[in-house]
Amino acid sequence: MKNLLEHMGIEPERLHFSWISSAESTKFVDVATKVTEAAKSLENKEKKFVKTKPKVA
Amino acid sequence: MSDKNPKILSFLCNWCSYGAADLAGVSRMEYPSNIRVIRIPCTGRMSPKFILAALRQGADAVWVSG
Amino acid sequence: MKSYTDNIKEISKRLLKEDKVDMVIGYRTGSVPLMHQPFFAQNQEEVDEFVWDSNCGLNLANYITDRTERIGILATGCNSRNIAVHIVEGKIKREQLYIIGIPCKGMVDRHKLSAMADGDITSVEDENNGSITITGQNFSKTVDKAEVLQENCSVCVHRNPVIYDELAAEEVTEQKRDDVDPYARVKEIEALSPEEKWAHFDDLLSDCIRCYACRNACPLCYCPLCFVDESNPQWVGKSIDHTDVRTFHFLRAYHCAGRCTDCGACVRSCPVGINVRDFTKKLEKDCLELFDWEAGLNTEQRPPLDTYRPDDPEEFIK
Numbered sequence: 001m002k003n004l005l006e007h008m009g010i011e012p013e014r015l016h017f018s019w020i021s022s023a024e025s026t027k028f029v030d031v032a033t034k035v036t037e038a039a040k041s042l043e044n045k046e047k048k049f050v051k052t053k054p055k056v057a
Numbered sequence: 058m059s060d061k062n063p064k065i066l067s068f069l070c071n072w073c074s075y076g077a078a079d080l081a082g083v084s085r086m087e088y089p090s091n092i093r094v095i096r097i098p099c100t101g102r103m104s105p106k107f108i109l110a111a112l113r114q115g116a117d118a119v120w121v122s123g
Numbered sequence: 124m125k126s127y128t129d130n131i132k133e134i135s136k137r138l139l140k141e142d143k144v145d146m147v148i149g150y151r152t153g154s155v156p157l158m159h160q161p162f163f164a165q166n167q168e169e170v171d172e173f174v175w176d177s178n179c180g181l182n183l184a185n186y187i188t189d190r191t192e193r194i195g196i197l198a199t200g201c202n203s204r205n206i207a208v209h210i211v212e213g214k215i216k217r218e219q220l221y222i223i224g225i226p227c228k229g230m231v232d233r234h235k236l237s238a239m240a241d242g243d244i245t246s247v248e249d250e251n252n253g254s255i256t257i258t259g260q261n262f263s264k265t266v267d268k269a270e271v272l273q274e275n276c277s278v279c280v281h282r283n284p285v286i287y288d289e290l291a292a293e294e295v296t297e298q299k300r301d302d303v304d305p306y307a308r309v310k311e312i313e314a315l316s317p318e319e320k321w322a323h324f325d326d327l328l329s330d331c332i333r334c335y336a337c338r339n340a341c342p343l344c345y346c347p348l349c350f351v352d353e354s355n356p357q358w359v360g361k362s363i364d365h366t367d368v369r370t371f372h373f374l375r376a377y378h379c380a381g382r383c384t385d386c387g388a389c390v391r392s393c394p395v396g397i398n399v400r401d402f403t404k405k406l407e408k409d410c411l412e413l414f415d416w417e418a419g420l421n422t423e424q425r426p427p428l429d430t431y432r433p434d435d436p437e438e439f440i441k
Contacts, residue, residue, distance in 0.1 A: 019441070025077050
């Protein structure tokens with residue numbers, strides 16, 4: 001999935017996968033921070049794949 | 058839209074990461090508030106459709122965690 | 124290739140005569156040149172309509188989904204792999220099928236030929252010596268077949284059928300991956316930056332009219348309700364808005380991951396000439412690199428995306 005999104009030109013910073021056990025709250029905080037930082041690093045880039053036009057049935 | 062506060066949509070497994078998020082909250086840990094959580098019954102419920110739907114509706118990033 | 128046609132007719136007649144099958148699926152001359160149509164011969168007389176040349180680009184595996192009859196079917200390399208995928212996915216039983224294997228020399232690209240012609244092509248002659256003659260109202264042109272092969276055929280490394288009950292001709296020599304690089308085009312795109320990639324696909328899909336011909340021609344697309352037709356929730360809009368078009372192509376390609384045999388039916392069926400393979404070929408390459416997997420090479424193994432192995436790659440997981 002990630003590979004194809006990247007192939008299409010979505011930045012890799014936009015999709016993250018992780019594996020955290022329910023006891024690993026520290027890891028959760030850690031990954032959450034990293035994901036946010038990655039997303040913030042894209043702040044100057046235009047968002048893609050956003051549907052701007054209204055839905056048509 | 059200014060991305061100073063990116064919207065991150067996270068799909069968390071009920072039994073793993075959702076528990077971890079809960080524990081982080083109970084333990085009063087601090088983490089960025091950009092994360093919007095959707096609880097899914099299991100990461101196996103995840104579908105590529107969800108990720109695309111999230112991006113289409115304007116999420117800056119998507120995070121899937123089991 | 125007349126001998127191909129003769130052999131196919133002979134085998135088909137024998138099968139129908141001995142009542143081994145209820146029908147044989149092959150091709151007959153269509154109403155438009157360059158596109159032979161699929162044909163179900165149910166008795167020996169109908170078999171005489173069969174043809175075989177370089178215009179048999181449709182994938183016949185498309186027509187056996189959920190069938191209950193005993194079927195004889197022509198199968199080239201890619202078609203036979205798609206039949207194998209069907210068997211693995213439980214869409215047909217191996218016992219129902221009598222596969223007439225056809226070592227394939229490649230199909231011609233109708234988009235390329237039309238671009239070469241000075242007007243509408245009215246007839247095509249496929250000469251056995253590897254050249255193609257196209258004729259129209261005021262012109263006639265002979266071209267080298269190798270030049271007008273479909274792109275997927277020119278880089279094909281599985282020309283001989285992988286499963287068959289009988290061959291209609293001698294096996295052909297396979298091309299080696301070292302000689303023809305099937306992934307040259309994918310690598311070109313991979314080398315681009317995210318912005319350039321985005322622009323490339325924008326340009327590629329700008330002509331798409333969402334006719335779903337690629338979906339209908341694809342033997343893998345047999346879902347009773349396709350995600351594009353789902354309305355609650357509606358995953359993808361029906362307009363030709365760029366986001367919708369891209370969502371459709373992206374998800375369709377993804378649904379074919381690890382199942383696509385690169386038969387080229389999608390590209391061939393596209394009325395506006397979009398190279399849909401830019402999506403599917405990337406996934407095919409990934410499957411080969413990550414899972415050491417090529418679709419449809421046997422009828423036992425499940426595709427990589429619906430199996431778990433402890434050594435599956437997991438570098439992408441934090």
